[in-house]
Structures are given as C-alpha cells and as structure tokens.
Amino acid sequence: MSSVPAFKRLPRAVREQQMLDAAVKVFSRRGFHAASMDEIAEDAGISKPMVYAYLGTKEELFVACLHREGTRMMQAIAGAAAPDLPADERLWRGLRAFFGFVGAYRDGWAVLYRQARGEQPFAGELATMRARLVEVVAGMLDHALRAEGREIAAIDLEVVAYALVGATESLADWLADHPDADPEKTATRMMNVAWLGAAQLLHGVTWRPPVD
Amino acid sequence: MSSVPAFKRLPRAVREQQMLDAAVKVFSRRGFHAASMDEIAEDAGISKPMVYAYLGTKEELFVACLHREGTRMMQAIAGAAAPDLPADERLWRGLRAFFGFVGAYRDGWAVLYRQARGEQPFAGELATMRARLVEVVAGMLDHALRAEGREIAAIDLEVVAYALVGATESLADWLADHPDADPEKTATRMMNVAWLGAAQLLHGVTWRPPVD
Amino acid sequence: MSSVPAFKRLPRAVREQQMLDAAVKVFSRRGFHAASMDEIAEDAGISKPMVYAYLGTKEELFVACLHREGTRMMQAIAGAAAPDLPADERLWRGLRAFFGFVGAYRDGWAVLYRQARGEQPFAGELATMRARLVEVVAGMLDHALRAEGREIAAIDLEVVAYALVGATESLADWLADHPDADPEKTATRMMNVAWLGAAQLLHGVTWRPPVD
Amino acid sequence: MSSVPAFKRLPRAVREQQMLDAAVKVFSRRGFHAASMDEIAEDAGISKPMVYAYLGTKEELFVACLHREGTRMMQAIAGAAAPDLPADERLWRGLRAFFGFVGAYRDGWAVLYRQARGEQPFAGELATMRARLVEVVAGMLDHALRAEGREIAAIDLEVVAYALVGATESLADWLADHPDADPEKTATRMMNVAWLGAAQLLHGVTWRPPVD
DNA sequence: GATGAATGAGTGTTCATTCAT
DNA sequence: GATGAATGAACACTCATTCAT
Numbered sequence: 038m039s040s041v042p043a044f045k046r047l048p049r050a051v052r053e054q055q056m057l058d059a060a061v062k063v064f065s066r067r068g069f070h071a072a073s074m075d076e077i078a079e080d081a082g083i084s085k086p087m088v089y090a091y092l093g094t095k096e097e098l099f100v101a102c103l104h105r106e107g108t109r110m111m112q113a114i115a116g117a118a119a120p121d122l123p124a125d126e127r128l129w130r131g132l133r134a135f136f137g138f139v140g141a142y143r144d145g146w147a148v149l150y151r152q153a154r155g156e157q158p159f160a161g162e163l164a165t166m167r168a169r170l171v172e173v174v175a176g177m178l179d180h181a182l183r184a185e186g187r188e189i190a191a192i193d194l195e196v197v198a199y200a201l202v203g204a205t206e207s208l209a210d211w212l213a214d215h216p217d218a219d220p221e222k223t224a225t226r227m228m229n230v231a232w233l234g235a236a237q238l239l240h241g242v243t244w245r246p247p248v249d
Numbered sequence: 250m251s252s253v254p255a256f257k258r259l260p261r262a263v264r265e266q267q268m269l270d271a272a273v274k275v276f277s278r279r280g281f282h283a284a285s286m287d288e289i290a291e292d293a294g295i296s297k298p299m300v301y302a303y304l305g306t307k308e309e310l311f312v313a314c315l316h317r318e319g320t321r322m323m324q325a326i327a328g329a330a331a332p333d334l335p336a337d338e339r340l341w342r343g344l345r346a347f348f349g350f351v352g353a354y355r356d357g358w359a360v361l362y363r364q365a366r367g368e369q370p371f372a373g374e375l376a377t378m379r380a381r382l383v384e385v386v387a388g389m390l391d392h393a394l395r396a397e398g399r400e401i402a403a404i405d406l407e408v409v410a411y412a413l414v415g416a417t418e419s420l421a422d423w424l425a426d427h428p429d430a431d432p433e434k435t436a437t438r439m440m441n442v443a444w445l446g447a448a449q450l451l452h453g454v455t456w457r458p459p460v461d
Numbered sequence: 462m463s464s465v466p467a468f469k470r471l472p473r474a475v476r477e478q479q480m481l482d483a484a485v486k487v488f489s490r491r492g493f494h495a496a497s498m499d500e501i502a503e504d505a506g507i508s509k510p511m512v513y514a515y516l517g518t519k520e521e522l523f524v525a526c527l528h529r530e531g532t533r534m535m536q537a538i539a540g541a542a543a544p545d546l547p548a549d550e551r552l553w554r555g556l557r558a559f560f561g562f563v564g565a566y567r568d569g570w571a572v573l574y575r576q577a578r579g580e581q582p583f584a585g586e587l588a589t590m591r592a593r594l595v596e597v598v599a600g601m602l603d604h605a606l607r608a609e610g611r612e613i614a615a616i617d618l619e620v621v622a623y624a625l626v627g628a629t630e631s632l633a634d635w636l637a638d639h640p641d642a643d644p645e646k647t648a649t650r651m652m653n654v655a656w657l658g659a660a661q662l663l664h665g666v667t668w669r670p671p672v673d
Numbered sequence: 674m675s676s677v678p679a680f681k682r683l684p685r686a687v688r689e690q691q692m693l694d695a696a697v698k699v700f701s702r703r704g705f706h707a708a709s710m711d712e713i714a715e716d717a718g719i720s721k722p723m724v725y726a727y728l729g730t731k732e733e734l735f736v737a738c739l740h741r742e743g744t745r746m747m748q749a750i751a752g753a754a755a756p757d758l759p760a761d762e763r764l765w766r767g768l769r770a771f772f773g774f775v776g777a778y779r780d781g782w783a784v785l786y787r788q789a790r791g792e793q794p795f796a797g798e799l800a801t802m803r804a805r806l807v808e809v810v811a812g813m814l815d816h817a818l819r820a821e822g823r824e825i826a827a828i829d830l831e832v833v834a835y836a837l838v839g840a841t842e843s844l845a846d847w848l849a850d851h852p853d854a855d856p857e858k859t860a861t862r863m864m865n866v867a868w869l870g871a872a873q874l875l876h877g878v879t880w881r882p883p884v885d
Numbered sequence: 886g887a888t889g890a891a892t893g894a895g896t897g898t899t900c901a902t903t904c905a906t
Numbered sequence: 907g908a909t910g911a912a913t914g915a916a917c918a919c920t921c922a923t924t925c926a927t
Contacts (some may be wrong), residue, residue, distance in 0.1 A: 069368055070282040074922060084888045086924075096921065129458065155367020157280055193438065196420065200442045203419015204412040210413050221458075226405065229456045230412045234446030244444045245439050246341065258905060258911060286897060296913045298899080307897065468718065470926060471892060492793055498918060508892045513919065514840040553882065579791020581704055617862065623847050624866045626841040631839015649882050650829065654836045656880045658870030668868045670765065670861050710901060720909045722903075731901065 053091050056081045056228060060092075061102050065144040069099055069159075070150050096158055103153060107166045113138045114173075115130035124181035125232055130206065131173075132224040139209045140220035142190075146213055150206060174198040178235060185239050197238070201231050265303050268293045272304075273314050277359035281311055281368050308370055315365060318357035319378045325350045326385075336393035343385075344417065344436040344443075351421045352432035358425055362418060379414060386410040390447060397451050409450070411459055413443050477515050480505045484516075485526050489571035493523055493580050520582055527577060530569035531590045537562045538597075549656055556629065556648040556655075563633045564644035570637055574630060591626060598622040602659060605660075609663050621662070623667035625655050689727050694719045696728075697738050699782040705735055705788050705795075732794055733799070739789060742781035743802045749774045750809075752871050760817035762867055768841065768860040768867075775845045776856035782849055786842060802825070803838060810834040814871060837867050 047055075063072045074095055078085040092098045116126040117134035139146045150165075152204035153159040175198035182188060205227055212223050237243075259267075271293035275284045286307055290297040304310045329346035330339040351358045361378075365371040387410035394400060417439055424435050449455075471479075483505035487496045499517055502509040516522045541558035542551040563570045573590075577583040599622035606612060629651055636647050661667075683691075695717035699708045710731055714721040714842050727733045751769035754763040756767055775782045784804075789795040811834035818824060873879075 051262075055320075070368065073920085085922090086888060087886085089923070090887090105345050115355060125456075127458070152367055155280065156366055157283070196423065196435070197436045197442055199419050199423050200416040200439060203422070204416035206419065207409065207415020208412050210415075211408065223408070224456050226408045227412060227455075228458070229450070230409055232456045233449035233454060234442050237445035237449065238441070244337075244437075244441045246440070249336070264911085285895085297897090298913060299911075301898065302911090313908080473890080476890085492791065495793075497916085509918090510889075510892060510920075513822060514890090519918070549880075550883070576791055579704065579788055581707070582788045614695055620844065620847065620859070624844050624863060627843020627846075628836040628840035630843065632836050634833050634839075635832065645882075647832070649880075650832045652882070653874070654833055654870050657864075657873035657878060658866050658868075659867035661873065662865070666869060667688045668761075668861075668865045670857075670864070671762070709899085721901090722909065723903070726907085874918080 040070075049091065050084065052087070055104055056083065056088055056092055056098075057105055060098050061106065061144050062101060063146050064102060064152055065147040069156050071126050099148075099152075099159065100162055102148050103162050103166075106142070106149050109142070109145065109200065110135070110138050110149070111166075111169065118173075124177050124184075125236075126175055128174075128232060129224070129228050129234075132227050133221060135205065136209065136212060136220040136224040136227070139212055143216075146209060150209070170202050171195065171198045172199055178238070181235075181239055187239065187241060189238075197235075201235075204230060261303065264293075264295065264299065268295065268304055268310075269314055269317055272310050273318065273356050276311060276314060276364055277356040278289050281307075281371075282363050284389075286310075311360075311364075311368075311371065312374060313444075314360050315371065315374050315378075318354070318361050319429050321354070321357065322347070322350050322361070323378075323381065330350055330385075336389050337448075339389055340366055340386075340444060340447075341436070341440050345433060347417065347433040348421065348424060348436040348439070355425045355428075358421060362421070364424075383407065383410045384416050386413055390450070393447075393451055399451065399453060401450075409447075416442060473515065476505075476507060476511065480507065480512055480516055480522075481526055481529055482585075484522050485530065485568050485572050488523060488526060488576055489568040493519075493576050493583075497637055498522075523572075523576075523580075523583065524586060526572050527583065527586050527590075528564070530573050533566070533569065534559070534562050534573070535590075540596075548601050548608075549660075551601055552598075552656060552659075553648070553652050556651050557645060559629065560633065560636060560644040560648040560651070563636055567637045567640075570633060574633070574636075590672065594626050595619065595622045596626055602662070605659075611663065611665060613662075621659075625659075628654060685727065688719065688723070691727055692719065692724055692734075693738055693741055696734050697742065697780050697784050698772070700735060700738060700788055701783040705792050735784075735788075735795065736798055738784050739795065739802075742785050744779070745778070745781065745861050746771070746774050746785070747802075747805065754809075760820075761872075763813055764810075764868060764871075765864050768863050769857060772845065772848060772856040772860040772863070775848055779849050779852075782845060787849075788846070798830065801835050806838050807831060807834045810837055814874070817871075817875055823875065823877060825874070833871075837871075840866060 044244070056077070060077050063077045066072075074085055074088060077098070078088050081088070088098065092101055114131050114134045118131035121128070124129070150163075153163045166167075173188055175194045177192055178198060208223055208227050212218055212220060268289070272284075272289050275289045275292055278284075279288070284307075286297055286300060289310070290300050293300070301309065304313050322352045325346045326343050330343035333344070362375070365375045367407070390408055390410060420435055420439050424430050424432060480501070484496075484501050487504055490496075491500075496519075498509055498512060501522070502512050505512070512522065516525050537558045538555050542555035544551070546554070552613045574587070577587040599618045602622060603618055632647055632651050636642055636644060675817045694715070696708075696713050699716055702708075703712070710721055710724060713734070714724050717724070724734065728737055750767050750770045754767035756763070758766070786799075789799045813829045814834060815830055844859055844863050848854055848856060
C-alpha cells in the first residue's frame, strides 16, 4: 500500500520520464514525422493535453528526448574515458562505452541520429552534440600530439576528428542494424581503423597528393 | 521568332528533367516531409497533375531523385578511379571525384544522404547504394592486401570499409556545411585518415584490445 | 440562463446521431459520390475531423447510415408483423409498416436503396439486408403452403419471394417519387399484386410455359 | 488486303461503336464514378480527345450507352411480343425475350439499371425507359381487362404494372448475379408470379384491407 | 490535475476536360 | 483526324494543438 500508489496522480517527474520513454520508443519506431502525438500519449498511458502541459510541442518533446538520450550517452562515455589515461587507452575505453551504449539503447540511438539527422529543425541540436564529441576526440589527438612534441593546424585536427566521429557513427548504425553483432568487437574494429591512422599521424607520417 | 523558348508543350523527357531538378532542390531545402508537391510543381513551372503523370507519387518522385543523383555520383567516381591503377591511386582519385561531386551538387548530396537517411521508406534504397560503395572500397583494400600476400576475414574487411565510407560521408556533410571549404583539400584530409590506417593494415599491423 | 442549448461540447452519442442525420440527408440528396464530407460536417454543425474521429471514413460513414436506417426499417416491420398471425395478415401488416416507413423517412429509404444499389462497395451490405427480407417473405409463404399441405422447391420459393421484394422496393421508389401518394393505399395495391398471386400458389395453381 | 485496313482511320460510325462497347464494359465493371475516361479511351484503343470529339462528356457518353442498350432491349422485347397475340402469350414472350436479353448482355444490363439507378443525373433517362415498359405492361393488362368486360382505375393499373416491372427487374438482377441460372426458367418463374395475380385481377378478384 | 471534445490548416492525389501540334 | 501535353478544381483524410469541463 505504501510505495506503489496505483497508476494515477504520480509526481510530475515520474510522469515526465514515462512520457519520454514512450516518446523515444515511438519516435524511434516511426520517425519524427510519422510519429503522432496520439500514439505517444496512448503509449505513455496518459492524455494528450498532459503531454503538452508537461513537455510542450512535438518539436520540444523531440528535443527533450534528444537531450535525455544524448546526456546519457555522454555520461557513459565520459565515465569510461578518464582524462588522465594515455590517449589510446582513453580512445579505446570511450569507443567501448559508446558502442556498448548503442548496443543497449538502440531506440535511443535511433532517435538521436537516425531521426535527428534528417530533420532540419534538429540539425542545430545535433550539431552541438556532435561538436562536443568532435572536441573530445580532437582533444585526445592534440594531447597525444603535444606529448610527442608535434602539432598540426586546428582545422586539420578538427577535420580528422570529424572523420573519426563519422566513421564511428557509421559503425554504430551498422551495429544497430545487426542485432546479433557484438558491441565490443565492433569497438575493436573501430579502434583499428582509428588508431592505426592516428598513430601514424602521431609519428608524423602523412600522405600527400601526387602532383598530377 | 525562331528560337523563342516557347515555354510550353515541351517533350516529356525535358519536362521530367525539369521536375527532377525542382524536386531535388525542394527536397534538399525542406526535407522530404516538409516539401510539398505544390512547391515542387511550381518550382518546375508546371502543374501538379503533370508531376503525378510523369513521376508518380511523392515517394516515387523522391526515389527518382535518389536514383538520378546516385547514378551521377557513382559515374563520377567510377570514371575517375580506373580499376587498373594501384590501390592508393584509385582511392585518391575516387575520393577526389567524390568530394568534387559533393562540392558541385550540394543539393543532390543533401537529397541523397541528409534526407534519405532519416526516412524509413528509403532506407532500403540508400542501403543499396551505400552497399555498392562499401563493396568498391572493400574491393580496393582486398586487392591491395592480396598484392601484399595478406588476407583478412571478409567481415572485418566489410566493417573497415563501412567505417571508411562513414567517415567519408561525414566529411561530405562537413563540406556541404562549409561552402567555402575546398573539396580537393577535404579529399586530401580524408585520404590521410583512410590511407594511413589502411597502409598499416596492409603491412600487417593491427591493434588489439588490452586484457582488462 | 439555465436551458440555453449550449450548442457545443455535446457528448459523443448525441453528436454521432447528429452526424448520421446529416449524412443520411446529404447522401440522399447528392448520392454517395457527389456528397462531400465537408457538406456533411457543415450540415451536422461540426468540423470534419470530428466526423472522422467518430464515424470513420466516408465509406464507413455510409455503412453506418445504412445500418441505422436498415435497423429502423426492420424494427418497424418486425414490430408490426407478429409471427403468430395468419400469413395474409402478417404480409399485410408488414407491407403497411414498410410503406409507412418509406413514406415517413424518404431520405433514409433513398440512402438505403437508391444509393446503395448502385455503389459496388455496398452491394454486400445491401444484399445482406435484402436477403433478410427475402427470407422473411419466403418464410411466410412456406408457412402458409405447409398449412395447406403443399410444398414447393426451395429455389422457387426464394425466387418468388425475391420477385415480391423487388416489386415492393419498386413501389417504394414510386412512393418516394410521389410525395402526395398515400402509403397505406400503396400497401394495399402491393398486397393485391402479391397476395392474389400468392393465394393462387397456395391453392396449387401454377402457370406453365406453352410448348413451342 | 482489301476489307481489313488495319486499325486506324476507321469511319466514324465504327469508331463510335468501339467506344460505346468499351464504355459499356468499363461502366459496367467499375460503375459510373469509378470509371475513368482514361480507361475507356484506352480500352477502346483510341485517345481521349477522340472520345470527347465523338461522344461528348462523360455524362453524355453514359447516356449514349444507356440509349444504345435500352434500344436493343426494347427491340428484343418488341420483336417477341407481337401485339396481336393474347395477353398471356404476349406477356410470356416479352418476359422470355427480356430475360434472354439480360442473360446475354449482362454488361449492358448492369449499365442500364445497376449503375443508372443510383446516379441522379440519369434518373430522368431511366424513368423514361421504365415508363415505356410500364406503359407496355399496363397496356397488356388493360387490353385483357377490356376483353373481359372489366376496367380499373388508370392509377391502379399503373401501379400494378409498376410493381410487375419492379419484380421483373429484381429477378433480372438475380439472374445477373447467378451466371449459371437459366434465363428461360427465370422467365417462367416471373410469369407465375405475374400471371397468377394478373389472372385473378382479370376475373374481378381483389384483396381488401381488413377493417382494423 | 486531468481529459473528452473540438478544430484550423494543410497535403497528397485524382479526374474530367481542353489546347497546341 | 488524331494525340501528347497540360491544367483547374476539388476532395478525402490527418494531425498538432487547444478549450471547456
């Protein structure tokens, strides 16, 4: 009788989580446009006006999903890649955490990237999140380079980091599409792609276009 | 009186191209859902029923855009990367052609990937196209590996190729977002990321996860 | 201030009846195809989405009309023709009730038969209703025949009943087209046509084709 | 080489018959509204503007179908029921011809009645045709009555004839729905229904409603 | 706090019909 | 005579969003 007071009159915070759960699920299944507020409300076991009262319009609701899932992902990564470890160790742990997250929350990942990528209203939100990732990766590389006594132009650093993040997202998609694939193994593969190249960079090896 | 354009009663083939041009433009600007058939028709300088008569429903129209742009892109790449060149040369030329294409047809690229990625109805179409790219890249790597007397598991090859393609798409996005950036330079950067890692692979260097 | 109708926010059941009333009226006036959902909604004093929310698509709405009017008609007939009366009495009362119904609800009749007959999607619905009528009439005839110690093949019975129902529908059309005609008198006329022939049948008189 | 000059440049009369054939077929299959001018033109092996040039708008085209099929039917009946025969003989021959026609041209019948009945624009056309039939039947009855030295009110005569025509149409529908049924037998059944009652009338027997 | 009732606005799609060649 | 090209106009249906209770 005490802690499970049936279904109604739950405190706001709980209700909001239920709604977000439902929203993430429905957005992930149907996509942003095809998802209807009706379905989300029904799935959350609540009436539509409540959804509007608590979480605002459809766009705002989607952004709220984005934030929650993005924060969770960032925390998973940040918690794994302690900043005092050597660069390869940090990269490896970060990737492992990332793919672990994607493997565990495919719905969340789908909302975060599959849906958000295509819809312009969220391009900004997404770009911000991606920028944080790029920054982290670029930071790792820069840190390692400096430790080796090297340096490269900021823009090059950014672009390389951008490419690595893109490759990682791409493998995350691949993982989301192959439910039986092993996240850990996928992380290892990504590490091979990333680190082999990065390690070369660290040692000053670069490729230059041939003179036509 | 002779060469006056005579705006009306154009043959079907011409009208279809006009419509596809307009559709690519509008889809790319607004996204698939936000794009309206009215706007596309108006932009093509034709009435809506003609669009339906020639290119079918909105989905079919989008698929037609996808095909045209995808084919153009593939041809640009295939025309550049002759199969009898060494692997690095092919990769470089392919990348250069690819980024050149994206730089020149930002709208087409947006339709191809930005929009298609998010919309479930086109996931299949897109996956097919991406699969062709992955196959080409994997083929290059495999060819080079065999030339070196090495071999790796097909799935590893696929995943590495997938990652490289993902990184490339990601840089293409970056390029599309930075209108002043130089496609050639972007290609060079991608080549650095890709080839440095690939070259390591070719020499049998791999990274292995630490034993926890 | 108390009994003001408060035109809005009516409970669902009430609104549904209003909508059905409007739909029967509009369908009957314009025919199924020419009727527009806009006009029905407007006539019901409600917005279109409510019609869809409560009664579904145009076809479903029409079927709902069919059911309501058909049920009303059947009840009127069944209430009048008590099964323990002699056959001629039952037939007479049934016919009187039927023509009374048609005379009173010309719109309903038009929806039921005039419209439904022509539109393929409703052929099934209509056939079912007609089959119920045919069955009732055939039952009456069969009952009377057995009371006379006679019997005829089931198929002949069905066809005769079918013809009688057809004649009746036809007179109902006639009645609907002659607003000043008297339903009771029309019933008497139909009774003459039906019963004179039926009574002959009961006495074993039949007509046989001449040998050519 | 002489009399079959391929498909084009046929004389107008021939083309019109082809179009009417196609129109009857398509209208009968799809119904008036669902039938599209495109399909009719295609089925006739001709372009749409030709259909408009020769036979006018969709409604006019349908009326043309109605006329052709109606005329054919009337001729079939009139040719069979010579006016100098006794009433029962005429009725029987007329019915046999009628059901024979329906059995042979189900498409035509469907256009004539199934479609035309429901669509208001053709109510007038149809009423005219039906009136001709009613008149013929009423004439038969009147003729026979007078031969017997009897007479009944014109309106009663009309209504009885209307009922008989309605019963006949109804059985024609039944026949159209039962492709294996025998037209001749159906005619016999109808004759039973009609003549048994009519013969009673001729002998002055009538049914009167009970005094409640 | 919670919801059933209600709607404005918009979109994809179709079709009869006609012009220009 | 014949047709491909073209369109105006309409209509079913949906959905995010908000009142009134």
